[in-house]
Amino acid sequence: MTVEKVGRFGAYGGQYVPETVMPVLMELQAAYDKYKTDPEFQAEFHRYLKDYAGRPTMLYYADRLTKHYGKAKIYLKREDLLHTGAHKINNALGQALLAMRMGKKRIVAETGAGQHGVACATVAALFGLECHVFMGELDMERQKLNVFRMRLLGSKVIPVTSGTGTLKDATSEAIRYWAANITDTHYIIGSVVGPHPYPTVVRDFQSVIGKEIKEQIKETVDGKVDYLLACVGGGSNAMGTFYDFKDEKATVKIGVEAAGRSDVDGEHAKSLTLGRPGVLHGAYSYLLQDDDGQVIEAYSISAGLDYPGVGPEHSYFKDAGIVQYVSVSDVQALNAFKLLAKTEGIIPAIESSHALAYLETLMPITTADQTVVICLSGRGDKDVQMVANVLGEEI
């Protein structure tokens, strides 16, 4: 692997896709290059972000959570307050607007927890596009509410039974469907993963998170970010949060992976912290794989972090030391979920709870004159049933 190639982040990324898909990636690249700097496109995108999705999201000083730890000040970036309940809508809006300019009539998406699927179903309804969402059979069972939401929004949800019936297989199936319907269909990939130019496109649409944090922190008495935290599955909210801080040496960036139940294969989703580079879904990046290069199924209590790969730019950030990657377990995430609910009256998504859980490790080494900003990537309404089950409570 040579370093200086198109669509690479260091050695990572690339376009490992069937030939059928190549012309469409080139078409997407051309469209994106054109509209990235097109004032009319950008104005429309930002108008929808503001009027429809609810941006900017607040940077909220969490006073009781801060007092709980008694160290640095904790701020929450409230992506959970966005329409549809998570940061996923930022990317879905951007890509849908791009798809329409490319003349596509239909969108296809994969979803794990259902948040990206719901975001796509929402923008499809908003813009009058046909929408097909591929979802693992197991995930459909775990996230029945989101399945119904997508259908209510007029989307077709297609169960995926191939492989292990989870996000990885839903992604493969979405790619297969896309390849078969390539001329009139745009694939809205849900994270900073996949073949070039997707990791860049999704990053740019999500980077609004970090841009806002940068502006908003200036309005506070603190004026600076010492620590920036986000959870990492595929890594879109983390990339969106970190990207504008990547050259800010004074800000420590920490990405939190799902450590699941244990470090045994199949019991965690620690792609960056336990994987090694390989190719899945079109990109060369850190990957959970066995000695023979077969992809190992990831596991996490959080369906949104349950992915054996990770965005290629995160792999680059890891190797370059730009971001530190750590992990927290299911149990730690659950504790953080409960803690935020009780101290701040905010029920976080179980994904975002992973970032919150790392406060237990981080806070003791911080000081009262420092700040910690956490991307609260989504709200936890979708997780309440699951958490009740895990806690053994009937609702």
Add this chain to the structure above:
Amino acid sequence: MTRLDDTLQTLKAKGKKGLFIYITAGAPDFATTIAAVKAAEQAGADVIELGIAFSDPIADGPVIQKAATIAIQNGATTKKVLDMVKTIRSFTQIPLIGMGYINTMLNFGVEKFIQEFKAAGLDGMIIPDMPHEESADIAQICKDNAFHLIEFVTPNTIQTRIQEICTSANGFIYCVSVNGVTGVRKIDYKPINDVVQLVKKETIVPLAVGFGIGTPAAALEASEYADHVIVGSAVVKLILEKNVAGAGELIQSIRQALDKGGV
């Protein structure tokens, strides 16, 4: 001149259409794979494509996906497939092309993979998730080892890329008949034929058409557009049922249709 070039030239000299048969290594078991390779050759296959199973085969439809899952369960590791290639070479000189996903090669070490498989008797690789743009490094290693790296064209490969692809093409060019994944279905050959006509202006490398072809009639129709025909899922389906005799009969009937020019 490689074993593959030799076979394809002989076919051309005889005015015959070549028949390439895809078989997943290790599905439903190793012994059946070996028996299937023998049966395919006996039934008139000219080239065998030996599938190396990967957990996430994004270019494959349900039948070959299933075969991959079974092969992995059976322990069809890269090393084990390497041993199978040696076994196959102990009884036949039929051209043998590997078909596997890029992660398998990266994991094994690209150079090591090519050298060891070449030494074992494999004649080249088809890598469905490695488009031309990503192939430069690997193509060079293949070239240094006189090992074929097969290029693809599809119905929507654009003209400028066709020229680039044809420049580095060797062995044969895999003409994907349809946008989508492997698996038997009715194919409209008009779109790929438009591409084939452009390819023919650029190169004399033989063309093999594949995806969707599962019957003698379908193979005959496909053969009008290319020098060779590739059959995968239809054969794999029978092999998975351990019906090697049935697979042999299907291959033979396709062979006869291609030779007679009728069904």
